[in-house]
Amino acid sequence: MEADQQTQEIRNSVRKICSEFGEDYWRELDRNSGYPTDFVKEITQTGFLGCLIPESYGGAGLGLVEACAILEEISRSGGHPGAAHAQMYVMGSVLRHGTEEQKQRYLPAVAAGELRLQSFGVTEPSTGTDTTSLKTTAQKEGDRYIVNGQKVWISRVQHSDLMVLLARTKPIEKRTSKTDGLSCFIVDLRGAEERGLTIKPIDAMINHHSCELFFDNFQIPAENLLGEEHKGFKAILDGMNAERILIGSECIGDARYFIDKASAYAKERIVFGRPIGQNQGISFPIANAYAQTEAAALMVDKAARLFDTGTPCGAEANMAKMLAADASWKAGDICLQTHGGFGISREYHIERKLRETRLYQIAPISTNLILSYISEHVLGMPRSF
Ligand SMILES: Cc1cc2nc3c(=O)[nH]c(=O)nc-3n(C[C@H](O)[C@H](O)[C@H](O)COP(=O)(O)OP(=O)(O)OC[C@H]3O[C@@H](n4cnc5c(N)ncnc54)[C@H](O)[C@@H]3O)c2cc1C
DSSP states (O other), rough: OOOOHHHHHHHHHHHHHTSSHHHHHHHHHHTTOOOOOOHHHHHTTTTTTTSOGGGGGOOOOOOOEEEEHHHHHHHHOOOOOTTTTTTHHHHHHHHSSSOHHHHHHHHHHHHHHHHHHHEEEEEOOOTTTTTTGGEEEEEETTTTTEEEEEEEEEETGOOOEEEEEEEOSOGGOOSSSSTTEEEEEEOTTTTTTGGEEEEOOOOOOOOOOOEEEEEEEEEEEEEEEETTTTTTHHHHHHHHHHHHHHHHHHHHHHHHHHHHHHHHHHHHHETEEEEEEGSSHHHHHHHHHHHHHHHHHHHHHHHHHHTTTTTTHHHHHHHHHHHHHHHHHHHHHHHHHHHHHGGGGGGHHHHHHHHHHHHTTTTOOOOHHHHHHHHOOOOOOOOOO
């Protein structure tokens, strides 16, 4: 089957699933801080969540282009892929840096939906974006590592069986480079709260199930080290490019959702005896958001294709995420404006989607840090920090 035809068929199937989980489903979850268990189960069982896992480990063996199509369709339907997307990019770290034993142990079970690999523990309260300065320590003692420290904003920990954790295994004063001395671990979250992990949900603007984590002499078996000791930053780095591209595709889905809604409403809402879309003050901003979204979508697609062929794509992944996040935020603002007062009403779903898409100016990496990357790594200007 032609690749484009296959992607279109994937889109059609995802749309069909999403049609069973309408916007009211997501609004109720948002209202009650609920987790979309049934939806996640459905996209796991149909193989979409494990699409990036190779067939030899029980997955569909697809690429990032197809994964992007899946997330975009979920967003475009009015849903929120944030409830599940981490499994796609966290899995990549296990696939690329795990031992054969780790891959055999986890990936088939993740693909089958028996294990949930939904959580990624990097950010800390006192270091934030400055990841390589993180302070959580993992000290080796015999056949285990003892973890002490704190993480913040770690999403879905309460809805995941496994988490990939980044911690310091070498004192910061002994590191030989900024990224030296950090290691990655596969943490089994089942029963972890009885073993020294305290989890505190954060009351937040969006329903993202993010938590504070406190590690108090928490033990991880040494065999759960992911990749080489002290070189864990590398193990998460290529996962970060995948994450940025996938988030970019979610933003494209959000932007298209907003543009669909805004243009439909502009055609049907009659004020002063004519459709509001007849006023160019209404139609031009929507048309402009459409053009910007289509341009951003090209960059997301370019980045995904580079990633799938193993070509370096740091610049494209960053630009894709930034352009798509800007497009969705702008489209959301225009969609709300087009709806006038009704845009504020929860019944119209726009305010929820606008809150959700706002996150992507900040996470997983903020716009400033992307501009900083382009300034330094693409344009060769001096590093600012
Ligand atoms: C809902 C949500 C879910 C999240 N989920 C996860 C998760 O699952 N796992 C995880 O590890 N993390 C997660 N995060 C954390 C997220 O990755 C961080 O919030 C993000 O990287 C920004 O870090 P910070 O919040 O510490 O901001 P800070 O680093 O404190 O930055 C604050 C502001 O200052 C700006 N800034 C900082 N330094 C510079 C500079 N040198 N130049 C210019 N501007 C600068 C930033 O752009 C930002 O706007 C999540 C966050 C949120 C809000």
